Amino acid sequence: MRKIIFSLLCVLTHHLSFAQQDLTLWYSSPSKAWTDALPLGNGRLGAMVYGIPQRDTIQINEDTFWSGSPYQNNNPNTSKNLKKIQQYLQDENYIDAQKLALTNIIADRNNTSHGQVYQSIGNLILDFPGHENFTNFNRKLDLNTAVATTNYKIGNIEYQREIFTSFPDQLIIIHLTSSKKGTISFNTSFVGPLKKNMVTVATTVPSGQNELLVATGKCTHEKEENILNLLHFNNQIKVNSKGGVQKANANSINVSNADEVTIYISVATNFKNYKDISGDAEKKASEYLTNFSKDYETAKKDHIIAYQKQFKSVELNLGQSSQSKKPTDQRIAEFAKNDDPGLVSTYFQFGRYLLISSSQKETQPANLQGIWNPNSGQYPAWDSKYTTNINVEMNYWPAEVTNLTECHDPFIQLVKDVSITGKQTAAEMYNSRGWTLHHNTDLWRMTGAVDKTAGIWPTCNAWFSSHLWEKYLFSGDNNYLKEIYPILKSASEFYQDFLIKDKKTGYLVVSPSISPEHTPGLHNYEETKPDGSIVKERCNVYAGVTMDNQMVFDLLSNTIDAAKILGIDKDFSKQLENLRSQLPPMQIGKYSQLQEWLEDWDKKNDAHRHLSHLWGMFPGRQISAFQTPELFEASRNSLIGRGDASRGWSMGWKVCLWARYLDGNHAYKLIQNQLNLKPANATIKDPDGGTYSNMFDAHPPFQIDGNFGCTAGIAEMLIQSHDGALSLLPALPDAWKEGSVSGLRARGGFEIEKMIWKNNKLASIIIKSNLGGNLRLRSYHQLTGNNITKAKEENPNYFYQFQPIEKAKISPQAKLEGTNIKTVYEYDIDTKKGLSYQFEIAQ
Numbered sequence: 001m002r003k004i005i006f007s008l009l010c011v012l013t014h015h016l017s018f019a020q021q022d023l024t025l026w027y028s029s030p031s032k033a034w035t036d037a038l039p040l041g042n043g044r045l046g047a048m049v050y051g052i053p054q055r056d057t058i059q060i061n062e063d064t065f066w067s068g069s070p071y072q073n074n075n076p077n078t079s080k081n082l083k084k085i086q087q088y089l090q091d092e093n094y095i096d097a098q099k100l101a102l103t104n105i106i107a108d109r110n111n112t113s114h115g116q117v118y119q120s121i122g123n124l125i126l127d128f129p130g131h132e133n134f135t136n137f138n139r140k141l142d143l144n145t146a147v148a149t150t151n152y153k154i155g156n157i158e159y160q161r162e163i164f165t166s167f168p169d170q171l172i173i174i175h176l177t178s179s180k181k182g183t184i185s186f187n188t189s190f191v192g193p194l195k196k197n198m199v200t201v202a203t204t205v206p207s208g209q210n211e212l213l214v215a216t217g218k219c220t221h222e223k224e225e226n227i228l229n230l231l232h233f234n235n236q237i238k239v240n241s242k243g244g245v246q247k248a249n250a251n252s253i254n255v256s257n258a259d260e261v262t263i264y265i266s267v268a269t270n271f272k273n274y275k276d277i278s279g280d281a282e283k284k285a286s287e288y289l290t291n292f293s294k295d296y297e298t299a300k301k302d303h304i305i306a307y308q309k310q311f312k313s314v315e316l317n318l319g320q321s322s323q324s325k326k327p328t329d330q331r332i333a334e335f336a337k338n339d340d341p342g343l344v345s346t347y348f349q350f351g352r353y354l355l356i357s358s359s360q361k362e363t364q365p366a367n368l369q370g371i372w373n374p375n376s377g378q379y380p381a382w383d384s385k386y387t388t389n390i391n392v393e394m395n396y397w398p399a400e401v402t403n404l405t406e407c408h409d410p411f412i413q414l415v416k417d418v419s420i421t422g423k424q425t426a427a428e429m430y431n432s433r434g435w436t437l438h439h440n441t442d443l444w445r446m447t448g449a450v451d452k453t454a455g456i457w458p459t460c461n462a463w464f465s466s467h468l469w470e471k472y473l474f475s476g477d478n479n480y481l482k483e484i485y486p487i488l489k490s491a492s493e494f495y496q497d498f499l500i501k502d503k504k505t506g507y508l509v510v511s512p513s514i515s516p517e518h519t520p521g522l523h524n525y526e527e528t529k530p531d532g533s534i535v536k537e538r539c540n541v542y543a544g545v546t547m548d549n550q551m552v553f554d555l556l557s558n559t560i561d562a563a564k565i566l567g568i569d570k571d572f573s574k575q576l577e578n579l580r581s582q583l584p585p586m587q588i589g590k591y592s593q594l595q596e597w598l599e600d601w602d603k604k605n606d607a608h609r610h611l612s613h614l615w616g617m618f619p620g621r622q623i624s625a626f627q628t629p630e631l632f633e634a635s636r637n638s639l640i641g642r643g644d645a646s647r648g649w650s651m652g653w654k655v656c657l658w659a660r661y662l663d664g665n666h667a668y669k670l671i672q673n674q675l676n677l678k679p680a681n682a683t684i685k686d687p688d689g690g691t692y693s694n695m696f697d698a699h700p701p702f703q704i705d706g707n708f709g710c711t712a713g714i715a716e717m718l719i720q721s722h723d724g725a726l727s728l729l730p731a732l733p734d735a736w737k738e739g740s741v742s743g744l745r746a747r748g749g750f751e752i753e754k755m756i757w758k759n760n761k762l763a764s765i766i767i768k769s770n771l772g773g774n775l776r777l778r779s780y781h782q783l784t785g786n787n788i789t790k791a792k793e794e795n796p797n798y799f800y801q802f803q804p805i806e807k808a809k810i811s812p813q814a815k816l817e818g819t820n821i822k823t824v825y826e827y828d829i830d831t832k833k834g835l836s837y838q839f840e841i842a843q
Helices: 002-021 078-090 094-104 281-290 296-311 328-337 341-358 391-395 397-401 405-430 460-475 478-498 546-566 570-580 629-642 648-660 664-674 705-718
Strands: 024-027 038-041 045-049 055-062 122-127 135-142 147-154 157-165 172-178 184-191 199-204 212-219 232-242 245-248 252-258 260-269 315-317 524-528 534-538 726-728 739-742 750-758 761-769 773-779 783-785 825-831 836-841
Touching: 024 328, 024 341, 038 135, 038 157, 038 341, 045 157, 055 172, 055 260, 078 094, 078 405, 147 296, 157 296, 172 184, 172 296, 184 199, 184 212, 184 232, 184 260, 232 252, 232 281, 252 260, 260 281, 296 341, 315 341, 328 341, 341 397, 341 664, 341 705, 391 397, 391 405, 391 460, 391 648, 391 705, 397 405, 397 460, 397 705, 405 460, 405 478, 460 478, 460 546, 478 546, 478 570, 546 570, 629 648, 648 664, 648 705, 664 705, 726 761, 761 773, 783 825
Parallel strands: 726 773
Antiparallel strands: 024 135, 038 045, 045 055, 055 122, 122 184, 135 147, 147 157, 157 172, 172 260, 184 252, 199 212, 212 232, 232 260, 245 252, 315 739, 524 534, 739 750, 750 761, 761 836, 773 825, 783 836
């Protein structure tokens, strides 16, 4: 046995060494577009590094520089018209219901805002005269260190630029060196974003200075959609050269014949929180510089140590091929036709890198573009807001399972914030207790309904609340549960007041609402625009849509469970149990599909990008091959009907779903579609998503959610813990014949310390139990190990209990053929807190 374990550990070490070597994005030419540039970030500061020898650009963001100021955007007419809208829906008068809802639920743009805009502060420009004719060019981003490097030669002299966004020191730091002393000459300046109608920037060198360049800026217009623009930034750029001559001009700093140069960039705004903008931007920016006293190598070392505490928590090796010797953009372009498992490992780790870089303690959560937006071309796409009907939630799907729970915290804080601002919305718009949120929010935590019919969706509170609960399932932290329970309770109270009885079925339903951004296409009407043109509108607004039913069921169930664990609110829990029992069950329609609406209105094949009615499969946990096989099959039929072609974020969702459907080969096919090189000029008119040369997800345009969705999907292919057991390699594709992973986390406080597979079979696994309790393993192969017994009955570990799903209503026209999944073996191990347990495949 000891020889076997030693051999497996040697294989693991060999695998991981190769995996970590491949974690570099590298290119043989400079960036030509923003989506070629390499992203850096420390949660608060974002930088895009172009790596152009003769005139380099570092585009910069700070996560609190937005348009606007504190505001709320509730429509005061909602409460006066709600019952009439609901009655129209009861009477199946969908056209008048939608017209009335659009006028009286959606925020009035004449008076308030549909959301504010995340802004860029501008661009640091480094001009190097005489560096036009370069050779031996290479630029790279090392995911192991979060350092970007540009190397090239001018004649016989080698030049290097290193840049990182320091986690501990909160500065962007650039280090310039060459192979020959006295050969570094350049000019430093700063310019605002290309879209000058959005942000105005002024630069100056303070009197008597030759090393400090200060840029200040604010939104160009007095107001953004009726809201005063009251934020401003202060950007201080310190140039520190060794040797040579350094001179200042009115708005730039020139360095001649230096040996080496370090540039420090500090940025701050006057934002303190969503209701307080009394901060001193200049003082904060200055303090970041004055509090810093390290030499470059120490600053770099401290940055790497801080970063690796999170990044090194997970290692993944899927194997290598000769493709790994090629530049990253070439590998992406060739991925569909070449064996390159290492690129998948890199893409997975790049997703984790992006989450670490865009979401840290006390920062804003990652928005639609993370923290990177140039204010040029197509950006900020959708204002870089928080789109809450899929996108911001998807940003945090990898957080727990890929061992980045600290990165989840900014999103958890966002939920806490909107649970406060959303109380005003619930009361003013819906005459309800508790809190609610529609399909968008922003820096100011507005919670009203925006856009068109997409905004008539008051159930985001349930989805947000599921993140609170999931974080608990992974940690088992009862102190945290006490902290978030009032938010769960408040959201549940909203539904106690808001749900109404559907007169046709007798179920309690959410009304009005939508299945996000989708329509059955059955009810249409003509609308005359202000210019006199006539357009055809489709009805989206209904009651009792499947996604709402699933999310409300989830919220009520989690709140009941939380109260039970904490030993409180027994009477309130009984009320919720009664409410839950009156929700519509999931329904299987005439095409053997999971119905998206309360009525059987689905098309057999529907290529819409949203997969909303599959929420109960992923990210929810209501559909199971083992507990609800009919729903498993029907919802899988729905996904098949959606097809594989999709936008970037939708592709990531499909990877997660096919993993949950235990079909690794289909999940891998979606990964192949995702790793499809898209040109920088791809627009929203392009129907297919993919990946830009810098590995950003191409919706198109760039949306970061696709990166995170696919990263979460790869983790789901390797382990799952939502369905009553810790499932090992549940969706391993044929392409990943051998590999290893360490650090993935499972519900109930379990952590994969080492897992190795060979010939598409599990070879060995070591699991640490951080909480103790029963560990139930599910595997396609029989296992051996100490104290392992065959599982019987339901898992006694309450972190793995099933939600009490009602039996599906099945159309008489449906033809179900069975789940057709592999046989599994289940085992139980009574674990002790803090101990690790080893298992191998039975010989």
